[in-house]
Amino acid sequence: MTFNPFRMFFPKKMLGIDIGTSSIKIVEISKWGGGKTLENYGEIKSASLLKEPFRTYERGSYVLSNYFASRAIKAILEEAKIKTRAAIFSIPDFSTFFVSFELPPMAESEISDAVRFNAPQYIPLSISETTLDWRLISGTPGNNRSNLKVLVVAVANQVVQEYQRVAQMAGLELYALEAEALAVARSLVKDNKKIICLIDIGVQSTTVNIVNKGILEKSFSFDFAGNQLTYAISSALDKGYNEAEEIKCKKGLLSKEKNISDILYLLIDPLLVQIKKIISEFSQTEGKEIEDVYLTGGTANLPGLKEYFKEALKKNIEVPNCFSDFLYSPILTESLKDMSPRYSVAVGVAMGGLG
Ligand SMILES: Nc1ncnc2c1ncn2[C@@H]1O[C@H](COP(=O)(O)OP(=O)(O)OP(=O)(O)O)[C@@H](O)[C@H]1O
Ligand SMILES: [Mg+2]
The missing domain is CATH 3.30.420.40 (ATPase, nucleotide binding domain)
Structure with missing residues (x-):
C-alpha cells in the first residue's frame, strides 16, 4: 500500500519490518541484475523488553506500542549493524479488511474512484477515515466488454498514522505499508x-x-x-x-x-x-x-x-522457504529454513519495495 506514489526510483536496499504480536522481525535485502541478496536480518522478542506484547488487539481495536516498537527496531538495526533506512512495514490482518467485488467495464484511470465509491457497501469503516488500496484480480481495463474484479484492502487511517509514527521514532524512511497477506503471497508463491x-x-x-x-x-x-x-x-x-x-x-x-x-x-x-x-x-x-x-x-x-x-x-x-531465491552465506542454510515461516511477511514486504 504505497502512500508515496510519486517516488520514482526504488532504492538498492530495502528493509522489511513485521511487528508481530510476540516479536519484531527485520530483513534487509538488495536486488542486482536478476538476483536478490539477503543482506541481513534480525529479530527481537517482546518478552525480552517488556511483559506486554508489542501490539495488543481485539478485533476492531488496535494498540501499537510506539515507544517500545521503535526502540526495539532501533536495537535490532544496531545489533545487526544495518545501515539501510528505507523501510516497508507490514500491517496485521486484524487491522486490515479485505473484500473483492465486480466493477463494470472502465478505463484503468477510473478504477480508483469506482473502488472508493463502491467500498462503503462492503467495509465496516468510515471511508473518510480509511486508506484504500486495490488490486485487479481479473478483467481487462479499457475493454468495454470486460467486467473487472478487484480485491480491495482497507486500513483505518489511525493505523497508518501509528506506523508512520513508529517509523519516524525509529529514524526510518517509510516507503510503504502493506497488508501481511499480500506480503506472504509475494514471498512464498512467487511465479x-x-x-x-x-x-x-x-x-x-x-x-x-x-x-x-x-x-x-x-x-x-x-x-x-x-x-x-x-x-x-x-x-x-x-x-x-x-x-x-x-x-x-x-x-x-x-x-x-x-x-x-x-x-x-x-x-x-x-x-x-x-x-x-x-x-x-x-x-x-x-x-x-x-x-x-x-x-x-x-x-x-x-x-x-x-x-x-x-x-x-x-x-x-x-x-515453503521464503529465502529460497536469495543469495546468502551457505552456513545459514539450515537456520534460514527453520526461520523461514516466521520471516515470510518481512521478506514479502521488503521484496515489494525493490520493484
Ligand atoms: N517449532 C515450533 N512448533 C510450534 N510452534 C512454533 C514453533 N516455532 C515457533 N512456533 C510458534 O510460532 C509463533 C510465532 O510465530 P510468528 O513469529 O509467525 O508470530 P507473530 O508474527 O509474532 O504473530 P502474529 O502474526 O499472530 O502477530 C509462536 O506462537 C510460537 O510458539
Ligand atoms: Mg505474524
Missing part, C-alpha cells in the same frame, strides 16, 4: 501458476488466503493461533508458559503423551473445518480446485502439523 491456499499461523491470529497464479484473491482472518496451543498445554499439565511453549515446539502433535496431542488436535480441528469450508466454497463459486496448501507463520513448524493437514485436507502440503 507459481497454481491455485494455492496459503495459511499463516502466528501467535495471535491465523490468515487463510487464496492465491491464484500469484494474485491474492481472498483473505480471511481467524482467532486461532499458536498461543492458544501453549496456554492449553500449560493449563492441562500445570506447567508455566515457557515450559509449555518448549513442549509444544519440540514435540507438538507427535508427543507420546496422548493428552498433549489430544489437546492440540482439539484446538486445530475447528481451524481445519474453516479451511475446508473456504476451499469448498472457492471450488463451488469459481469452478476451480485449490491445488496446494502452503503453511507459514511460526506455528507451521509445529511437529506433525504438515502431516495432519495432509491427512485432513487430502492435498499436497508444503512449508
Whole structure:
C-alpha cells in the first residue's frame, strides 16, 4: 500500500519490518541484475523488553506500542549493524479488511474512484477515515466488454498514522505499508501458476488466503493461533508458559503423551473445518480446485502439523522457504529454513519495495 506514489526510483536496499504480536522481525535485502541478496536480518522478542506484547488487539481495536516498537527496531538495526533506512512495514490482518467485488467495464484511470465509491457497501469503516488500496484480480481495463474484479484492502487511517509514527521514532524512511497477506503471497508463491491456499499461523491470529497464479484473491482472518496451543498445554499439565511453549515446539502433535496431542488436535480441528469450508466454497463459486496448501507463520513448524493437514485436507502440503531465491552465506542454510515461516511477511514486504 504505497502512500508515496510519486517516488520514482526504488532504492538498492530495502528493509522489511513485521511487528508481530510476540516479536519484531527485520530483513534487509538488495536486488542486482536478476538476483536478490539477503543482506541481513534480525529479530527481537517482546518478552525480552517488556511483559506486554508489542501490539495488543481485539478485533476492531488496535494498540501499537510506539515507544517500545521503535526502540526495539532501533536495537535490532544496531545489533545487526544495518545501515539501510528505507523501510516497508507490514500491517496485521486484524487491522486490515479485505473484500473483492465486480466493477463494470472502465478505463484503468477510473478504477480508483469506482473502488472508493463502491467500498462503503462492503467495509465496516468510515471511508473518510480509511486508506484504500486495490488490486485487479481479473478483467481487462479499457475493454468495454470486460467486467473487472478487484480485491480491495482497507486500513483505518489511525493505523497508518501509528506506523508512520513508529517509523519516524525509529529514524526510518517509510516507503510503504502493506497488508501481511499480500506480503506472504509475494514471498512464498512467487511465479507459481497454481491455485494455492496459503495459511499463516502466528501467535495471535491465523490468515487463510487464496492465491491464484500469484494474485491474492481472498483473505480471511481467524482467532486461532499458536498461543492458544501453549496456554492449553500449560493449563492441562500445570506447567508455566515457557515450559509449555518448549513442549509444544519440540514435540507438538507427535508427543507420546496422548493428552498433549489430544489437546492440540482439539484446538486445530475447528481451524481445519474453516479451511475446508473456504476451499469448498472457492471450488463451488469459481469452478476451480485449490491445488496446494502452503503453511507459514511460526506455528507451521509445529511437529506433525504438515502431516495432519495432509491427512485432513487430502492435498499436497508444503512449508515453503521464503529465502529460497536469495543469495546468502551457505552456513545459514539450515537456520534460514527453520526461520523461514516466521520471516515470510518481512521478506514479502521488503521484496515489494525493490520493484
Ligand atoms: N517449532 C515450533 N512448533 C510450534 N510452534 C512454533 C514453533 N516455532 C515457533 N512456533 C510458534 O510460532 C509463533 C510465532 O510465530 P510468528 O513469529 O509467525 O508470530 P507473530 O508474527 O509474532 O504473530 P502474529 O502474526 O499472530 O502477530 C509462536 O506462537 C510460537 O510458539
Ligand atoms: Mg505474524
